[in-house]
Amino acid sequence: MTVAAAGAATPQTRRRPVGATARNLRSLGVYTLSVLVGIGIWQLLAMSYGSTLVASPRETLAAAEELARDGTLANSVIASGRRILIGWGLGVLVGVPVGLLVGQIKIVRQFLEPYIEFFRFIPPVAFVTLAVVWLGIGESSKVVLIFYTAVFIxxxxxxxxxxAVSESKLRAAASLGASRRQILRGIVLPSTVPHIVTGARLAMGNSFLTIVSAEIVAAQVGLGSLIWTSRNYGRIDWVFVGIITLGILGFVFDRVLRIVASRVLRRYGVKL
Structure with missing residues (x-):
C-alpha cells in the first residue's frame, strides 16, 4: 500500500511544478508583450511628433547612459528613494496606531476626526512653500511632506x-473574558491587516506624487530636481529618463511591499 501510494503520488508531484512553471512563463510572456507594445506605441509617437516633443526610446536610452556615466542618475534615485522610504515609513509607523485608536475608541475618533477630515483634503503641494520656510531646503522639508502624505491615508x-470588524466577534470575545488587549491582538489586528497593507500601498503611490513637487521647489538632487533641471536646459530626453525612472522605482517599491505584505497576510489566510 505504501509503495503504491508513493508511486501514485509521483506523477501529481511532478505535474504541479510543471503547471506552475507554465503559468509563470505565460505571465512573463504577457508582461514582455505588454512592454513591447508600449515601446512600439512610444516609438510611433516619437516619429509622429519629433524629438523636440517626444524623445524616442533610443534617445531616452542614450540619455540614461549619459546621466548614469556622470553619476547624476544614481544620485537622483538614491536621494529620492531615501526620502520616500523615510517619510513613508514614518507615516506608516504613526498612522497604524492612530488608526487603531480612532477605530476602537469613540472619544478619540470624535476628537481627531475634525483634524483628519480637514487636513486630508489639503494636498501636500500646498505646504511646499511653508515646509521650505519652516524647515529649510534640507532633507527635513521633503521627509515631512511625504510623511504628511502618507499618515492620513x-x-x-x-x-x-x-x-469593519464584526461586532458579534467582539462581544463574543468579551463575554468569554478576553481583555481589550487580547481582543486587539486576537481579533481586531488580524482583521485590519489587509486594510493596513492597502493603506500602505496607496500611501506609497502618493509619496511619489509628493516627492516630485517637493524636489522641484527645494532640492538640488533627486528625480524631481532632475526633471525640472532638464526642462530648463531643454533636454526632453532627460525629462523622459526622470519620468521613466520614477515609474520603475515605484514599480520596484510596490513589488517589494507586496512580497513582504503577502507573507504577513498569509499568516491570516488572506491572499494579496
Missing amino acids: VTLNTSAGVM
Whole structure:
C-alpha cells in the first residue's frame, strides 16, 4: 500500500511544478508583450511628433547612459528613494496606531476626526512653500511632506478596517473574558491587516506624487530636481529618463511591499 501510494503520488508531484512553471512563463510572456507594445506605441509617437516633443526610446536610452556615466542618475534615485522610504515609513509607523485608536475608541475618533477630515483634503503641494520656510531646503522639508502624505491615508484605511470588524466577534470575545488587549491582538489586528497593507500601498503611490513637487521647489538632487533641471536646459530626453525612472522605482517599491505584505497576510489566510 505504501509503495503504491508513493508511486501514485509521483506523477501529481511532478505535474504541479510543471503547471506552475507554465503559468509563470505565460505571465512573463504577457508582461514582455505588454512592454513591447508600449515601446512600439512610444516609438510611433516619437516619429509622429519629433524629438523636440517626444524623445524616442533610443534617445531616452542614450540619455540614461549619459546621466548614469556622470553619476547624476544614481544620485537622483538614491536621494529620492531615501526620502520616500523615510517619510513613508514614518507615516506608516504613526498612522497604524492612530488608526487603531480612532477605530476602537469613540472619544478619540470624535476628537481627531475634525483634524483628519480637514487636513486630508489639503494636498501636500500646498505646504511646499511653508515646509521650505519652516524647515529649510534640507532633507527635513521633503521627509515631512511625504510623511504628511502618507499618515492620513494609512490612518483612514486602518480605522476603516477596525470599524469593519464584526461586532458579534467582539462581544463574543468579551463575554468569554478576553481583555481589550487580547481582543486587539486576537481579533481586531488580524482583521485590519489587509486594510493596513492597502493603506500602505496607496500611501506609497502618493509619496511619489509628493516627492516630485517637493524636489522641484527645494532640492538640488533627486528625480524631481532632475526633471525640472532638464526642462530648463531643454533636454526632453532627460525629462523622459526622470519620468521613466520614477515609474520603475515605484514599480520596484510596490513589488517589494507586496512580497513582504503577502507573507504577513498569509499568516491570516488572506491572499494579496
